[in-house]
Amino acid sequence: MAMAEREQIKPLAPTGYQTSSSGEEKILPKHKKFHHRKCIKCFGCFTALLLIIAVIMLVLAFTVFHIRDPMARMNALTLTNLKLSNGTLRQDVNVTLIADVSVKNPNAATFRYDNSTTTIYYHGAVVGEARIPSGKAKAWRTVRMNMTVDIIPSKVLAVQNINSDLISGQLNVSSYTKITGRVKVLNIVNKHVVVAMNCNMTYNILSQGIQQNCHPDVHV
Secondary structure, eight states: OOOHHHOOOOOOHHHHHHHHHHHHHHHHHHHHHHHHHHHHHHHHHHHHHHHHHHHHHHHHHHHTTTOOOOEEEEEEEEEEOOOOEEEEEEESSOOEEEEEEEEEOOSOOOOOOOEEEEEEETTTOOOOOOOOOOOOOOOOTTEEEEEEEOOOOOHTTTSSSSHHHHHTTTEEEEEEEEEEEEEEEEEEEEEEEEEEEEEEEEEEEOOOEEEEEEEOTTTT
């Protein structure tokens, strides 16, 4: 009987071995919590970075990368060498029209324009043309240029309205200026732009004054 009781009684495991398994159960949840917090922080930082990039791109899209068309303006017009003889226009002297034109570049990049033209019309007939040499308008700058147009008297006299205009003492002339070029931003955005302007001018033969009315051509 005593031997049977000895065989049935088994020694208990030491306390140290029992705490090892329970310690793993306690350490494992702490490790998971730390990993979970780390993932949340990384996700938050990544989301914040994406928001910052999105805001920067949005600002650039409406400022630097948003290319607006340059604007042309006629500052002054001067007509010289208009000579009359016996109540009509002399054909041995070319009439000279000097135009002071400004081109304003409202962009954050340089506007480079090609060789362009200004055409002078008298009652719809072309009577003169001037060439504008290529150049550039720097960012947020305005470039001024003087154009000299030689108006051919024989072409003016070929228009039927010339006699009535000379009697009234006023000549109605119009001009069309077209400047083409490109605006390139950081080799990313490259836009072809066209600047066009129409002007109607009335030249008073007696006072030699010019009244002008210019506006941009939005149909180019």
